[in-house]
Amino acid sequence: MNFVFNERDGCGKCPIRHRAVCARCDEEELAVLEGMKSYKTIAQGEPIIWRGDDLQHISSVVSGIASLSRTLEDGRTQVVGLLLPSDFIGSPGRETVDFDVTAVTDVTLCRFERKSFEKLVHEVPHISQRVMEMALDELNAAREWMVLLGRKTAREKIATFIEMVVRRDNVPIHAGQPHSLPLTREEIANFLGLTLETVSRQLSSMKKDSVLTFSDRRKFTVLDLAALQDATGDDADGGVII
Template identity: 55%
Template sequence: MLDEETKAVPRDCGDCPIRHRAVCARCEADELESLDQIKYYRSFEAGQTVIWAGDKMDFVGSVVSGIATLTQTMEDGRTQMVGLLLPSDFVGRPGRDEAAYDVVATSDMVMCCFRKKPFEELMVHTPHIAQRLLEMTLDELDAAREWMLVLGRKTAREKIASLLSIIARRDASLKLTKPTGSMVFDLPLTREAMADYLGLTLETVSRQISALKRDGVIQLEGKRHITVPDFDRLMEEAGDDNDGGMLA
């Protein structure tokens, strides 16, 4: 069953929680009206596949709420999680007919979808959409390069702190606040998913989260509700400063 928060996501652009970060962020009223004519919403339950790699994609869109994973499968069956889709992230690529990765909802998720062909046509006549999509693509490239550093050079503790800082910054951005001081957010990933994404064992993830809690870097209520008393301290633990690191 989809949770009540997911069911309650606004369907009107003016009330959309990702409006200022999504592909439509720069659109004027008439451009939003054109998008509205080709959009629809889809809800996914945790664990449900949004699209399989190689499948034909007849839509593109933005994550409104929830989180999904991007996974690539090798010929011998081995899989690797290669990315996360957080609220406001874009799914699909205009001009490409097939999905490049498996996209699976990690939590209950709502997407604002656009019919692909009309969206591609609209991009030609709506520079604001094309410009914003380019910005988002470049931000995604920067984040991917930074993530290579996390996976290749950072310690297990730094990896956990880096992932927590990404989620905290995205949460702050959606709330139109700055990531500073004390911050509170819900962790959208299970520890198993964190281990998969970070290339760690489940035991290592649990041990490092417990260590961050013991050292006062984070506070935990249950397994998902996290308080960061001092965001700068978390960034130090991630090996970054408040102005650097991965884009959120």
């Protein structure tokens, strides 16, 4: 959502969003916000904000990846979303966050004082419309993910995830293109509702079946896109994430 400031485009690259919402920046809005912003960088692995913490700022991810997650008392954790450049941390109208936010890679945030941001949401109709669109897109994506979590097999989950990563990289879809995996096996597991061992095994199995190759543990290439898409369990037509 780079209507707020356009250091970075977030157009359709978010793994968890359907429609691009950028490329329609309004100059006046930018001007209003220009004086309000401040930047902050968080190192890989560090918490950005904990569930229940008081929300002083509404921030937008400028670079890097953050995760939204919830951990149950006994340590089971579920990642409920990845925040990529242009995604927001904090919602206007909420005084706390309901999930833990953690820097998956080094993350740079652009922050706005929450009160000012909320004032803006009320005064500039354009902005609430954009936030509305974003929220509706993410709601849709969250629901797609619910289908994955509730009904897909381990292999389908992994295939869906890999396809999402590939799609996000947004390069022409002929094979041979290398992609990089921003998450550890454990983070992938927590995103897919699996264990890290199962993730590892499924990736190995896809290697064995010549669907993927890994040049190193974070870099892979799709050898058989059709097989990958087949393995997602989704209809061929429509219904895709992103």
